[in-house]
Amino acid sequence: MLFNSLSFVVFLAIVLAIYYSKIFSWTNKKRMLLLSSYVFYGMWNPPLVILLWISTVVDWTAGKRLAVEDSQKKRKLWLVLSMAVNLGFLAFFKYGDFLLENFKALVNSIGIEFQAQPMDIILPMGISFYTFQTMSYTIDMYKRKTERARTFLDFALYVTFFPQLVAGPIVRAKELITQFYEPKKATVNQFVWGLFLLTIGLFQKVVMADTLLSDTSDTVFGSDKLIHGLDAWVGTLAFSGQIFFDFAGYSTCAIGIALMLGIILPDNFRYPYASLGFSDLWNRWHISLSSWLRDYLYIPLGGNRHGITRMYVALMLTMLLGGLWHGAAWTFIVWGGLHGTYLILEKLQKRFLPFKITKWNGIFLAFITFTCINITWVFFRAREFDTAWNMIKSMFYMQTDGEKILGSFDILKVCVVIGILFLCHWLMRNTSMKTVSLKTPPWVLGLVWAIMFFLICIAQGSGEQFIYFQF
Amino acid sequence: MNLKKTLLIALILGLIAIISWETYWRSQGYYPNLDDNKELWAVQRAKVNQLTDADVILTGSSRVLFDIQLNEWEAETGIRPLQLASAGASPLPIFHDIVENTDYTGTIIVGVTPGLFFSTTYPLALPWDWPQTRVNHFHNRTYAQRLNHQISLPLQKSLVFLSANEMDWTDNIDLKSLLKTIHIGNRVIDPMPPFNNFYDTLEDRNTTMTERTVTDTAFANTIKKVWGFYGSTSPPPDKASTMAFFVKDANKFIAKGGHLILLRCPSSGGDRIGENHGLPRADFWDDLLKQTNVKGYHFEDYKQFQNFECPEWSHLSAEDARFFTTELAKIMMKDNVITNSKIN
Numbered sequence: 001m002l003f004n005s006l007s008f009v010v011f012l013a014i015v016l017a018i019y020y021s022k023i024f025s026w027t028n029k030k031r032m033l034l035l036s037s038y039v040f041y042g043m044w045n046p047p048l049v050i051l052l053w054i055s056t057v058v059d060w061t062a063g064k065r066l067a068v069e070d071s072q073k074k075r076k077l078w079l080v081l082s083m084a085v086n087l088g089f090l091a092f093f094k095y096g097d098f099l100l101e102n103f104k105a106l107v108n109s110i111g112i113e114f115q116a117q118p119m120d121i122i123l124p125m126g127i128s129f130y131t132f133q134t135m136s137y138t139i140d141m142y143k144r145k146t147e148r149a150r151t152f153l154d155f156a157l158y159v160t161f162f163p164q165l166v167a168g169p170i171v172r173a174k175e176l177i178t179q180f181y182e183p184k185k186a187t188v189n190q191f192v193w194g195l196f197l198l199t200i201g202l203f204q205k206v207v208m209a210d211t212l213l214s215d216t217s218d219t220v221f222g223s224d225k226l227i228h229g230l231d232a233w234v235g236t237l238a239f240s241g242q243i244f245f246d247f248a249g250y251s252t253c254a255i256g257i258a259l260m261l262g263i264i265l266p267d268n269f270r271y272p273y274a275s276l277g278f279s280d281l282w283n284r285w286h287i288s289l290s291s292w293l294r295d296y297l298y299i300p301l302g303g304n305r306h307g308i309t310r311m312y313v314a315l316m317l318t319m320l321l322g323g324l325w326h327g328a329a330w331t332f333i334v335w336g337g338l339h340g341t342y343l344i345l346e347k348l349q350k351r352f353l354p355f356k357i358t359k360w361n362g363i364f365l366a367f368i369t370f371t372c373i374n375i376t377w378v379f380f381r382a383r384e385f386d387t388a389w390n391m392i393k394s395m396f397y398m399q400t401d402g403e404k405i406l407g408s409f410d411i412l413k414v415c416v417v418i419g420i421l422f423l424c425h426w427l428m429r430n431t432s433m434k435t436v437s438l439k440t441p442p443w444v445l446g447l448v449w450a451i452m453f454f455l456i457c458i459a460q461g462s463g464e465q466f467i468y469f470q471f
Numbered sequence: 472m473n474l475k476k477t478l479l480i481a482l483i484l485g486l487i488a489i490i491s492w493e494t495y496w497r498s499q500g501y502y503p504n505l506d507d508n509k510e511l512w513a514v515q516r517a518k519v520n521q522l523t524d525a526d527v528i529l530t531g532s533s534r535v536l537f538d539i540q541l542n543e544w545e546a547e548t549g550i551r552p553l554q555l556a557s558a559g560a561s562p563l564p565i566f567h568d569i570v571e572n573t574d575y576t577g578t579i580i581v582g583v584t585p586g587l588f589f590s591t592t593y594p595l596a597l598p599w600d601w602p603q604t605r606v607n608h609f610h611n612r613t614y615a616q617r618l619n620h621q622i623s624l625p626l627q628k629s630l631v632f633l634s635a636n637e638m639d640w641t642d643n644i645d646l647k648s649l650l651k652t653i654h655i656g657n658r659v660i661d662p663m664p665p666f667n668n669f670y671d672t673l674e675d676r677n678t679t680m681t682e683r684t685v686t687d688t689a690f691a692n693t694i695k696k697v698w699g700f701y702g703s704t705s706p707p708p709d710k711a712s713t714m715a716f717f718v719k720d721a722n723k724f725i726a727k728g729g730h731l732i733l734l735r736c737p738s739s740g741g742d743r744i745g746e747n748h749g750l751p752r753a754d755f756w757d758d759l760l761k762q763t764n765v766k767g768y769h770f771e772d773y774k775q776f777q778n779f780e781c782p783e784w785s786h787l788s789a790e791d792a793r794f795f796t797t798e799l800a801k802i803m804m805k806d807n808v809i810t811n812s813k814i815n
Contacts, residue, residue: 006626007618043615119488211647408655442473446480453485458492459646460635 001043003198003253011040012257018450019261025185030153033261037162042127048124051089056159058085059134060152066141067148075142081156086131094128096121098328126166128325132292134159137173139296146174154180163257167250169268169288176263185263185275193434195448197256200433203452204249211459213242215409220444221381221391228402234411236374237418239381244273244421247286270432273373274366274425276357278342281369293322312347316340326380331388335379342372363426369420493632496644499684501631507558507672508637510620513609515553515676519569520529522576524728525812526550530565531582533558534736537670537786539580540796541677547800549812552580554676558638560602561587563717567608570720576728578809583735583759583767585750585787586701609769641665662704664696669783679789687781694783695741702745710755710795714762721763732808733760733767737776738794742784766808770795772804 001007015036019029042049062082069075091099097118107114137158140146149155158177164170186194220227220235227235251268258265272285282290301314316337323336356367375392382388393399428436437445519528526552529535535556539723545551551629555565562581569575582641590598626633635645641652642665669684670690684691721731738746752769760767770776775798782788787795 005615005619007615008620010618010622044613045617046614189474192478195478196474207646211650215647267576355580404659406659407661408658409650411654411658413650442476443480446477447484449477449481450484450488453481454488454492455646457489458632458644460633 001040003250003257003403004202007043011036016260020185027153028156029183030180033162034153034157034160037157037160037165040162041165043162044125045122048122051093051124051127052130052160055086055089055131055134058082058150058154059138059159060155063148063155064143066138079138079142083135089124090125090131093121093124095324095328127167129170130159130165132325133170136170136292136296137177140173146172147178149173149177150181161258163261163263164265165247165256167247167254168286169251169254169263169265170292171288175266179263188259190261190262194256194259194261196437196445197252197259199256199449199456201249201251201253201256201292201454202246204252204458206459207452207455209242209245209249211307212413213238213245216244216406216414217381219405219410221383221387223403223405225388225403225405226399226401227394228404229394229397229399230411231402231404231406232391233374234406234414236378236381236391236395238414240273240370240374240377240416241414241421243377243380244269262398271425271428273370273422274429275368275369275373276362277340277346278372279346281373282339282343289322289325293318293325297321305398314342315343315347319343320395328384331379331382331385334385334388337378338376338379342376366426366429367422475557489632490623493509493630496631501634501644503628503631503676504634504668505624505627505672506569506634506636507670507676507678509605510607510612510616510623511554511672511674511676512555512557512605513612514620515555516568516605516609518743519555519573520573522553522575522577524712525716526577527552527681527809527812528569528575528577528579529553529582530555530557530569530579531562531734531736532556532560532587534786535580535582535734536676537680538582538736538792538795539799540679540789541675542794543796544791544800546710547797547811548804548809551675554678557602557605558670559587559598561590561713562602563588563592563713563720564599564603564606566724567716567720568609570724570727570729572610575728576730579724580732583733583756585735585746586705586708588717588759589710589713589755590705591709591748592712593709630636630759636668638668639666639690642667648814652672656789660701664700667693667699669694669803670786671703679792680782680786682789685788685790694785697744698742698783698785702742702749708755710758714759717759718762721765725765730808731763731765732803733763733765734799735767735769735771737770737779737781737787738785739779740770740784742781766806768799768802773798 001011015033018024018032024032038049038052041052043087049263057305059082062078066075069078097120100116100118100402104114104116137146137149137155141148152178157180158171158173161171161176216238216385217235220231221239244422248269255265255267268286268288272281275281275284298314298318301317302310303314317340319336319340320333321336323332323334323339326332326335327425355361377443378391379388382391388400394402522528525547529552533556536554536558539552539554539687541551541554549813556562557565557568557576562583564582566579569579587598590596593599594603623633632644633642635648636643640648643649669681670678671681672678684694724731752771756767756769769777776795779791779795781786781791786792800809804811
């Protein structure tokens with residue numbers, strides 16, 4: 001079920017009505033939320049709910065054993081079981097065809113004739129999100145960093161909580177499970193603020209991403225022609241905005257819906273396009289994933305504890321795997337590799353060419369960072385390396401005879417939207433929406449809210465997926 | 472922070488804006504209309520599995536969609552046909568789906584619009600990709616999509632501003648379509664003339680040409696320009712592959728016990744001249760009948776159908792479509808190619 005759909009409006013209204021009715025105890029309300037979450041997921045493809053159940057049962061059992069087991073060997077075995085099941089799901093459903101294809105290419109390259117048909121496995125929606133979330137629980141249990149979930153219901157709801165089930169934020173057990181222990185009810189202000197966040201999220205998705213930017217991005221990246229440099233840049237900027245609004249929109253909706261239920265989810269985006277460098281970017285973009293990768297991959301790989309070279313290797317491996325997390329294709333690995341390279345270069349710069357960031361050079365630095373991010377998006381969005389390489393050549397005017405495929409209004413529209421997006425991120429980088437709203441008169445905020453609501457209604461979003469559902 | 476006050480202001484202003492928007496578009500002559508989209512099509516396609524041998528399926532391109540009126544057909548024959556035709560589409564992918572993926576052995580009437588029927592079997596070409604997308608959607612649609620469609624129907628029937636259309640009509644009024652009408656300079660020229668919606672659809676996909684297309688000659692001329700554009704830019708027909716593809720499916724359907732009828736609906740003016748020139752009857756229609764060995768109805772063969780004037784050269788007005796349907800049903804019953812369930 002999509003947040004930007006009529007069925008979700010009905011679904012949410014029913015869930016809220018039952019949740020705030022006085023007929024159920026807190027335990028029964030949690031049962032209702034769990035059942036609703038399965039319905040939310042099953043409305044897409046019912047049989048794949050079984051994967052959620054398996055993941056839930058395995059990690060609940062592993063967590064239970066890890067809580068009482070003293071033998072280090074047995075503890076490790078329970079952890080391995082949990083990771084094998086979750087990573088096994090990912091390997092099979094998400095990377096099966098990719099692995100097969102690369103294996104085929106490898107053995108063919110050494111002269112062994114091997115042919116295999118693609119398995120055409122359906123990718124379960126949000127599998128990368130919920131497997132990472134449940135793995136964080138067992139890893140934390142193994143490291144004794146978190147308490148065991150009190151009941152199976154609490155744990156199952158943690159794995160399946162519908163607002164963040166299919167596209168995050170990836171929430172840690174101690175941040176969410178504990179909230180299920182006591183009855184939760186949003187205050188009036190929390191409820192209305194949640195509704196406001198839901199509206200902003202839908203506005204970002206339906207109006208900004210789908211209506212204003214997606215067509216331009218699709219036209220440019222879908223073109224089989226060698227295109228003009230300006231078109232290549234505008235298409236890339238459009239995708240840059242589209243993916244931000246699409247994904248941040250989903251996260252904002254998730255946070256808003258949870259808040260309407262009295263549950264607090266962590267921020268997933270903090271104005272990332274005004275980042276001052278790439279370390280800053282990863283503290284602002286998809287925060288729940290970057291902190292997951294930091295805690296469960298970068299630090300176990302050694303982090304910065306074993307010298308500079310090892311740190312760079314750990315950093316690069318983390319970013320390469322982070323790229324692969326996004327999709328089973330070499331283009332995503334290159335995207336991760338570029339970010340790894342940026343992070344290493346930034347660390348080298350800080351070591352050998354340090355300079356102070358002031359308010360004067362800050363926006364320039366943010367602009368440079370944003371420009372570099374855009375180059376990485378080319379590899380993220382392009383389905384083939386040829387497309388990506390043609391785009392890069394066009395963007396840097398190595399290809400001057402490219403065809404013009406975008407109209408002047410499209411170019412203007414994208415430049416205005418992305419310009420405003422960049423400036424908003426710059427102005428907001430050290431504050432929050434809540435803080436700004438507190439200083440805003442109710443009638444101004446109400447007017448802004450009404451405009452967003454109106455534009456959502458007249459846009460009549462036809463976007464049938466959020467980009468991050470495929471990850 | 473006084474959020475209750477904020478919410479109240481937002482609600483009031485939001486409602487005022489929506490009501491004003493709705494009122495404005497109604498004042499511009501718009502009225503609620505269903506989107507003839509893949510969801511609407513899939514609901515009809517889902518009914519195929521419940522049909523009996525006495526039933527009739529209509530498939531083809533937009534001419535069958537416009538020209539066969541379900542009420543008139545039902546009034547004559549006692550059977551309400553299932554409308555599976557798809558505008559702007561080759562009928563081959565949909566016919567193939569019915570033959571390959573259902574046990575249906577009743578009657579299928581396949582509309583033959585020569586330019587589309589013989590266009591292509593290339594999967595990425597628009598006349599093929601468009602209906603294939605519908606077929607794929609039917610097989611893959613989620614329960615959420617089905618529910619969304621059911622909830623959207625009463626809203627589409629009541630509100631003009633919720634009439635987003637799967638077809639990329641120039642006069643669509645969703646925000647994205649409105650933005651597309653803004654042009655600055657001539658950096659990129661779109662050779663396609665404006666293409667406005669010219670039909671109304673009901674829930675069972677019973678479709679009629681809009682009254683404006685019949686009465687407003689200037690509006691009808693804009694549609695004629697679009698046919699001219701397609702006529703001058705479409706690749707040449709691919710008779711060999713389309714014929715082979717269809718004949719194979721036709722033989723399979725007949726072998727299963729199905730009853731296939733081909734139908735060439737009327738066209739006039741420039742369209743007919745173009746069709747006679749580019750896809751002459753003897754080479755295409757007659758050869759199709761010969762190769763499939765099934766009964767076919769060509770409008771030129773019947774006196775009462777020879778003088779139709781299609782307002783935009785390609786489809787009948789609602790009134791003519793009603794006449795055409797009634798007469799055609801009578802002819803087919805007389806020929807015993809369909810049964811009259813009112814008698815039987």
